[in-house]
Amino acid sequence: MNLTIDVTNIDGVTNVVLAGEVDAFTAPKLKETILPLTREEEVVQVDFSDVNYMDSTGLGVFISALKSTKEHNSSMRLVHMQDRVYRLFKITGLTEIMNIDSTVQGGM
Amino acid sequence: MSTLKLDLENYKELLQEYIKTRDEQALYQAEQFSKHSMQQNISPEEIINVHIQSLQEIYPDMPEYIQSSMNFLLETMISYGLAYQEFQTLREKQLELKSEISVAANMQKTLLSTVKPHIDDIDVGALSVPAKQMNGDYHHFVHDEKGGLGIAVADVIGKGVPAALCMSMIKYSMDSFAELRTDPSVILGSLNRVVERNVDASMFITMFYGLYNSIEHTFTYASAGHEPGYYYHKDRDEFEEIDVPGLVLGVSPEITYTQYEKKVEKGDMIILLTDGVTECRQGERFIEQEEVLHVIKQYSHLPAQGIVDQVYKHFERLQDFQLRDDFTLIILRRNV
Amino acid sequence: MDFQSCVNIKKEWDIVGARQLGRDISRKIGFGTVDQARIATAISELARNIYLYAGTGKVCFEAVEDMNKKGISIVAMDEGPGIQDISQVMEDGFTTSGGLGAGLPGVKRLMDDFDIVSETGKGTEIRVVKWLR
Numbered sequence: 001m002n003l004t005i006d007v008t009n010i011d012g013v014t015n016v017v018l019a020g021e022v023d024a025f026t027a028p029k030l031k032e033t034i035l036p037l038t039r040e041e042e043v044v045q046v047d048f049s050d051v052n053y054m055d056s057t058g059l060g061v062f063i064s065a066l067k068s069t070k071e072h073n074s075s076m077r078l079v080h081m082q083d084r085v086y087r088l089f090k091i092t093g094l095t096e097i098m099n100i101d102s103t104v105q106g107g108m
Numbered sequence: 109m110s111t112l113k114l115d116l117e118n119y120k121e122l123l124q125e126y127i128k129t130r131d132e133q134a135l136y137q138a139e140q141f142s143k144h145s146m147q148q149n150i151s152p153e154e155i156i157n158v159h160i161q162s163l164q165e166i167y168p169d170m171p172e173y174i175q176s177s178m179n180f181l182l183e184t185m186i187s188y189g190l191a192y193q194e195f196q197t198l199r200e201k202q203l204e205l206k207s208e209i210s211v212a213a214n215m216q217k218t219l220l221s222t223v224k225p226h227i228d229d230i231d232v233g234a235l236s237v238p239a240k241q242m243n244g245d246y247h248h249f250v251h252d253e254k255g256g257l258g259i260a261v262a263d264v265i266g267k268g269v270p271a272a273l274c275m276s277m278i279k280y281s282m283d284s285f286a287e288l289r290t291d292p293s294v295i296l297g298s299l300n301r302v303v304e305r306n307v308d309a310s311m312f313i314t315m316f317y318g319l320y321n322s323i324e325h326t327f328t329y330a331s332a333g334h335e336p337g338y339y340y341h342k343d344r345d346e347f348e349e350i351d352v353p354g355l356v357l358g359v360s361p362e363i364t365y366t367q368y369e370k371k372v373e374k375g376d377m378i379i380l381l382t383d384g385v386t387e388c389r390q391g392e393r394f395i396e397q398e399e400v401l402h403v404i405k406q407y408s409h410l411p412a413q414g415i416v417d418q419v420y421k422h423f424e425r426l427q428d429f430q431l432r433d434d435f436t437l438i439i440l441r442r443n444v
Numbered sequence: 445m446d447f448q449s450c451v452n453i454k455k456e457w458d459i460v461g462a463r464q465l466g467r468d469i470s471r472k473i474g475f476g477t478v479d480q481a482r483i484a485t486a487i488s489e490l491a492r493n494i495y496l497y498a499g500t501g502k503v504c505f506e507a508v509e510d511m512n513k514k515g516i517s518i519v520a521m522d523e524g525p526g527i528q529d530i531s532q533v534m535e536d537g538f539t540t541s542g543g544l545g546a547g548l549p550g551v552k553r554l555m556d557d558f559d560i561v562s563e564t565g566k567g568t569e570i571r572v573v574k575w576l577r
Contacts, residue, residue, distance in 0.1 A: 031310065056263075056265040056312075056383070057265060059265070059312070060265045060310035060311060060312060061310060063309065063310060063312055063356075063359055064308075064309035064310035066359075067309045067359075068309070091314075091333060091334075091335060091336065092312075092314060092333035092355070092356045093332075093333040093353060093354050093355035093356060094333070094355070094356070094359075096353070096355065097355065097359070097360060
């Protein structure tokens with residue numbers, strides 16, 4: 001499986017649309033895209049609608065992105081997460097410290 | 109059958125024999141010759157050169173264009189020869205690396221080794237298997253004479269060497285908590301500060317720490333974002349998820365962990381694991397948590413170690429004997 | 445025999461010229477077909493490196509004699525960007541040209557002596573020798 005990353009800017013909000021799997025193979029590419037955005041942009045939104053699998057390496061990317069937003073006074077919002085991916089954020093306690101859209105999408 | 113003739117000098121004879129007889133046996137010798145040449149690190153262009161010389165000797169009147177065409181072939185083989193030599197060197201290097209990693213893996217095994225405790229009233233089963241040579245999972249038992257048993261289960265993001273290095277750090281920090289009876293919440297709090305200060309921004313560790321009191325039969329525990337374990341109620345024959353909130357280690361320095369306590373009844377089980385157990389994949393299908401519990405139930409008549417071993421065997425087979433993630437499973441059962 | 449001849453490398457075609465001259469000289473020195481082919485391949489690699497990374501430079505040939513052996517010395521020089529990490533380019537499996545070339549480790553294998561001096565921003569000089577056996 002692969003991961004496609006699409007970055008668009010709508011009304012001042014940088015939207016990163018992900019599709020595929022975030023794992024040890026695709027995480028470096030994701031990190032390269034997201035980290036600079038947290039430095040350059042005010043608000044970064046990541047759309048998870050089409051992410052059907054993520055592992056702990058993927059979580060690591062979002063943890064470093066979160067740390068970066070704190071350093072650069074920007075913010076990050078994760079939206080449209082599928083259940084399986086949301087579970088990962090929930091178990092690791094990250095739902096408490098990250099801005100994650102609560103309207104969780106169903107689906108597998 | 110004549111003896112094998114393997115040196116370059118004999119190539120001419122072999123070739124001549126083949127041209128005369130068109131015999132399979134000569135071709136078989138050619139095969140032996142090629143294998144032997146590889147062992148001697150003889151590159152393809154040298155063989156072609158010998159071929160050209162042999163032809164010249166066998167056919168002194170060989171047309172010039174044949175000679176030229178053979179030279180042309182020789183030229184094209186040079187790069188193949190180089191690639192072959194490079195491949196040989198890389199293969200040696202790979203073997204070197206492999207043996208180096210296996211030394212490191214052995215060191216890690218010694219470093220992280222833990223002894224499964226033998227306590228009269230509780231039956232303990234534990235197994236940790238790395239997906240690669242080095243283990244990014246960690247579990248540890250600490251046991252005192254007053255019937256206290258501390259159990260740590262942790263999982264570092266990723267696998268392989270980086271995860272293993274990070275795990276060694278956890279092990280050293282754990283060793284520095286001299287007091288066994290330190291509260292799980294305090295242990296996680298201090299580890300969190302160690303990890304936060306010492307690892308890369310994208311690195312984190314999940315950990316579950318529990319303290320079993322084998323006199324009172326209570327279990328006190330806290331979790332730092334670790335994969336939830338399960339509690340088995342013997343009387344109801346039911347599993348309950350041990351789902352406790354807590355942030356993973358290494359993300360935020362000012363975090364406090366809450367600890368919980370449970371009374372453990374006779375026959376009850378505490379099941380602790382890493383996500384290598386619940387994230388097992390069968391092809392494109394994920395194995396659901398229920399399946400883990402189902403397998404545990406199926407073997408619940410066995411001693412705790414027996415159950416653990418059977419669960420591992422089950423998932424190892426499901427994954428075609430190729431673990432994708434490190435696998436750690438611990439089962440505690442109150443016997444008396 | 446004590447002469448030095450050089451071929452300027454400016455375009456890809458010059459690589460062929462360098463090969464030709466190198467082969468002629470090695471034949472005169474007495475190298476056999478296989479060694480001629482190896483020397484030509486080494487020249488190709490050196491000249492192509494100049495063409496690809498420095499743009500221009502030159503490859504010089506010289507018949508050399510040492511005690512009781514004869515050989516050919518080839519020097520490739522350019523004033524290109526230089527090589528930052530020589531150990532890295534000398535490592536097997538590291539080729540910047542997409543893995544198609546034999547790279548410098550290949551040149552080293554084809555020849556007997558190999559020496560390289562490079563300074564970032566100033567250029568590179570590679571000297572190789574093949575001895576007649």
